[in-house]
Amino acid sequence: MSGPGVAWYLGIAAFLFGTGALGVLVRRNVLIVLLSLEIMLNGANLALIAFSRQVGNGDGQIFALAVMAIAASEVCVGLGLVVALHRRRLALDVDTLSELRG
Amino acid sequence: MTPLLAATAGGVLVWIVWVAAGFSCLASGIAVVSFSNPFYSALALIGNLGSLAVLYLLLSAEFGAAAQVLVYAGAVMVMFLFVIAYVGPRLETPWAGGPSWQSLGAVLAAGSLLVEIVVVIGLKAGGRLSHSDRVNATFGSPAWIGRLFLTDHLLAFEITSIVLLIAAVGGVILGAHARRPAPPLETTGEAQ
Numbered sequence: 122m123s124g125p126g127v128a129w130y131l132g133i134a135a136f137l138f139g140t141g142a143l144g145v146l147v148r149r150n151v152l153i154v155l156l157s158l159e160i161m162l163n164g165a166n167l168a169l170i171a172f173s174r175q176v177g178n179g180d181g182q183i184f185a186l187a188v189m190a191i192a193a194s195e196v197c198v199g200l201g202l203v204v205a206l207h208r209r210r211l212a213l214d215v216d217t218l219s220e221l222r223g
Numbered sequence: 224m225t226p227l228l229a230a231t232a233g234g235v236l237v238w239i240v241w242v243a244a245g246f247s248c249l250a251s252g253i254a255v256v257s258f259s260n261p262f263y264s265a266l267a268l269i270g271n272l273g274s275l276a277v278l279y280l281l282l283s284a285e286f287g288a289a290a291q292v293l294v295y296a297g298a299v300m301v302m303f304l305f306v307i308a309y310v311g312p313r314l315e316t317p318w319a320g321g322p323s324w325q326s327l328g329a330v331l332a333a334g335s336l337l338v339e340i341v342v343v344i345g346l347k348a349g350g351r352l353s354h355s356d357r358v359n360a361t362f363g364s365p366a367w368i369g370r371l372f373l374t375d376h377l378l379a380f381e382i383t384s385i386v387l388l389i390a391a392v393g394g395v396i397l398g399a400h401a402r403r404p405a406p407p408l409e410t411t412g413e414a415q
Contacts, residue, residue, distance in 0.1 A: 194390030
């Protein structure tokens with residue numbers, strides 16, 4: 122293959138995962154924490170697809186598609202929680218949402 | 224001579240596309256984390272997902288790229304933008320407020336995670352990452368993915384559909400519960 126090897130894609134995947142982890146750890150807005158989670162999932166997806174291409178086996182792509190579906194359901198439940206929090210006039214701040222009382 | 228020239232030109236083109244997509248991917252990822260307005264963060268995430276789809280295409284995962292654009296950049300991000308517009312703009316200064324040692328610790332933790340991933344991949348894989356297996360033209364095509372889903376990975380396919388169904392039911396239940404005035408809310412002193 123004359124293009125970039127798998128290691129280059131893995132570098133991007135690792136950087137994306139680190140960026141998403143930084144967002145999850147640093148940001149306090151629930152919505153941005155959810156967006157950063159998406160970045161982490163996409164970093165893992167990129168690594169899966171890169172390894173799938175390297176080995177020439179489709180299992181990695183199947184796994185990545187399953188991760189996409191799981192991410193969609195995670196967003197569904199997470200945004201439902203955000204809407205429920207907003208209706209109860211609670212702050213969308215992960216620092217103040219420290220007890221499980223809804 | 225001419226096929227060699229064409230192959231070299233193709234390799235250069237692949238490298239150019241890779242550099243552009245990778246750079247926009249990393250830049251929009253940083254933008255998602257560092258914008259103070261969630262709306263701009265969601266828009267940057269759409270750019271991130273689009274450039275990731277280009278990278279998937281370079282890895283000859285056509286169905287993965289199409290699903291990325293349709294499912295993520297289409298459905299999921301529209302839902303995100305809708306909820307952000309519903310909740311309203313809540314600005315937050317990302318790097319201010321709170322003890323600074325917390326932010327510093329988070330940056331250190333994320334950086335060490337990144338270094339750990341890179342070192343583990345480098346140690347485990349070594350020089351085997353430089354060359355890839357040759358794949359045929361059907362690799363990553365929708366027909367091939369569909370055949371895999373319905374033969375080898377049927378259980379994962381069915382379980383994924385059940386998980387999606389449960390998530391949809393959960394979203395409806397979360398939204399429906401919040402519609403009623405919650406009785407315990409008044410006892411906590413939040414009079415309306």
